[in-house]
Amino acid sequence: MMVAGGVNGIKGGQHIRYPNRTPMSSLLLTMLDKAGVPNLTKLGDSTGKLELVASAPRSADASERKTL
Numbered sequence: 001m002m003v004a005g006g007v008n009g010i011k012g013g014q015h016i017r018y019p020n021r022t023p024m025s026s027l028l029l030t031m032l033d034k035a036g037v038p039n040l041t042k043l044g045d046s047t048g049k050l051e052l053v054a055s056a057p058r059s060a061d062a063s064e065r066k067t068l
Contacts (some may be wrong), residue, residue, distance in 0.1 A: 005066060011052065026050050 025044035032040055033049055
């Protein structure tokens with residue numbers, strides 16, 4: 001999903017990877033919160049708001065690298 005940054009604390013130019021099986025509705029809930037939608041604590045199967053800050057980049061070790 002692509003989101004324009006620079007508004008209400010959403011920083012652009014990031015690739016954030018969340019754990020497998022993180023509901024997309026949690027991201028949508030977070031975006032609605034950042035957009036100022038009041039009194040919204042749950043959306044569909046969301047598990048709560050997500051952190052929108054990328055962690056420090058890490059390099060893939062040899063076992064994670066894929067060859068073409």
